[in-house]
Amino acid sequence: MKGLATIRNGWGAWLAMAALAALCAPASAAELRDVRVWDGPQNTRVVFDLSDAASHQVFTLENPARVVIDLADIRSSALDPGAVGGEGLLRGMRSARQPDGRLRVVLDLQRSARTSSFALSPQAQYGHRIVVDLKPEAGDEGLATETAPTAAAASSAPEASVQQPAARLEQKNIIIAIDAGHGGEDPGALGPSGLKEKDVVLSISRRLATLVDAEPGFKAVMIRRGDYYIGLRERVRKARAAQADLFVSIHANGFTDSRVRGSSVYTLSPNGASSEQARWLAKRENEADLVGGIELADKEDTLAHVLLDISQSAAIEASVDAGKRVLQSLGQLNKLQRGEVQRAGFMVLKAPDIPSMLVETAFITNPGEERKLGSGAFQQRIADSIFEGIHSYFENYRPLRYVDARGGATTAAVEPGIHTVQRGDTLSELAQRYRTDSRRLRQVNDLDSDMLRVGQVLQIP
Numbered sequence: 428m429k430g431l432a433t434i435r436n437g438w439g440a441w442l443a444m445a446a447l448a449a450l451c452a453p454a455s456a457a458e459l460r461d462v463r464v465w466d467g468p469q470n471t472r473v474v475f476d477l478s479d480a481a482s483h484q485v486f487t488l489e490n491p492a493r494v495v496i497d498l499a500d501i502r503s504s505a506l507d508p509g510a511v512g513g514e515g516l517l518r519g520m521r522s523a524r525q526p527d528g529r530l531r532v533v534l535d536l537q538r539s540a541r542t543s544s545f546a547l548s549p550q551a552q553y554g555h556r557i558v559v560d561l562k563p564e565a566g567d568e569g570l571a572t573e574t575a576p577t578a579a580a581a582s583s584a585p586e587a588s589v590q591q592p593a594a595r596l597e598q599k600n601i602i603i604a605i606d607a608g609h610g611g612e613d614p615g616a617l618g619p620s621g622l623k624e625k626d627v628v629l630s631i632s633r634r635l636a637t638l639v640d641a642e643p644g645f646k647a648v649m650i651r652r653g654d655y656y657i658g659l660r661e662r663v664r665k666a667r668a669a670q671a672d673l674f675v676s677i678h679a680n681g682f683t684d685s686r687v688r689g690s691s692v693y694t695l696s697p698n699g700a701s702s703e704q705a706r707w708l709a710k711r712e713n714e715a716d717l718v719g720g721i722e723l724a725d726k727e728d729t730l731a732h733v734l735l736d737i738s739q740s741a742a743i744e745a746s747v748d749a750g751k752r753v754l755q756s757l758g759q760l761n762k763l764q765r766g767e768v769q770r771a772g773f774m775v776l777k778a779p780d781i782p783s784m785l786v787e788t789a790f791i792t793n794p795g796e797e798r799k800l801g802s803g804a805f806q807q808r809i810a811d812s813i814f815e816g817i818h819s820y821f822e823n824y825r826p827l828r829y830v831d832a833r834g835g836a837t838t839a840a841v842e843p844g845i846h847t848v849q850r851g852d853t854l855s856e857l858a859q860r861y862r863t864d865s866r867r868l869r870q871v872n873d874l875d876s877d878m879l880r881v882g883q884v885l886q887i888p
């Protein structure tokens with residue numbers, strides 16, 4: 428919040444100049460309608476709302492750290508600079524019109540940052556946009572603290588274990604990745620009285636994280652911790668980096684018919700949706716990236732082909748089991764929209780090896796459910812129910828950590844009897860590790876040879 432005063436003052440001066448400049452701007456120029464700032468811990472995003480497409484250029488300057496954004500041919504009108512966060516990089520914002528008609532916006536930063544920028548065409552409630560993303564130069568600090576338990580456990584393993592000949596399985600903390608849907612630029616569904624899905628689900632997620640962290644042996648990792656947008660694939664990447672054992676994406680549903688209400692739970696389906704409604708919902712939730720704004724390059728990442736891997740089917744089976752328990756528990760609290768776990772092609776559930784579910788807590792478009800969703804007491808009861816379901820799932824599946832002979836490298840194994848193949852695994856070594864033999868492993872898994880693929884899921888007899 429520190430930069431707020433500076434920014435407001437800066438904009439006051441800028442507005443006066445912009446008003447003057449508007450008088451002599453050519454009629455074809457785009458209008459800058461709004462500027463929104465999402466200042467998150469790992470990524471600061473500045474969004475320029477324009478009436479038409481406009482070209483732009485971004486460059487960085489050091490000492491002091493600044494980012495300069497030149498917008499071509501901008502005819503401005505009075506505007507509200509919008510909300511300014513405070514967890515991130517931004518110290519202030521100023522602007523000036525250049526002699527050649529460009530509008531130059533300068534972002535003053537706490538420290539230097541890498542930038543990327545892209546233009547978005549109209550989508551949902553938004554028109555043309557130019558998005559500038561800033562990432563602090565010094566790595567992913569937020570994530571490092573979130574993933575601490577496993578890393579710390581690995582590095583603090585005693586030297587003595589070097590002498591220990593055999594590998595062993597140890598119980599690890601159960602890590603629950605909690606993904607509050609939408610955020611920042613993308614409000615999600617809106618209630619009739621203006622309640623935003625992104626705010627409700629963040630609050631429920633925080634409550635859920637508190638419950639998870641309070642339970643011995645459990646640890647929560649919040650994928651989004653404030654009001655900023657994270658791309659759908661990035662959410663999955665964060666969960667994997669944290670070695671999550673379960674991924675729960677929290678949402679509030681929206682529909683054109685305000686009478687529709689109830690809770691539902693979804694898992695990924697690689698081959699078609701379980702109903703037309705599930706397909707429709709997946710399409711809408713997947714569009715978050717278009718509304719929230721991600722770079723196109725981010726869509727073509729390597730996860731895409733991993734998705735087709737057979738390993739997903741084991742994770743999906745586990746997802747459905749975990750999802751059933753959460754649905755059952757939610758059913759004690761709220762009317763269920765569907766009594767069964769629904770399936771569709773949700774982008775955010777496409778982690779190849781983490782059981783994942785998407786919980787639509789209630790319909791924010793239904794006036795009664797909007798009122799409930801806005802109340803802290805109901806949010807808490809929703810969080811309680813989800814946690815109850817998660818907890819009951821892990822009473823049956825205790826994740827174990829494989830500790831090798833050096834006590835060093837660890838990989839997650841899930842009991843009962845599943846191993847996800849890591850780089851360097853061989854069938855004979857796995858047979859030894861799980862106290863069985865290669866022939867039996869081949870037999871149980873229908874393998875023709877000893878060849879293994881990274882990510883492949885093996886049944887352990």
Ligand SMILES: [Zn+2]
Nearest residue numbers: 608615678679
């Ligand atoms: Zn949603």
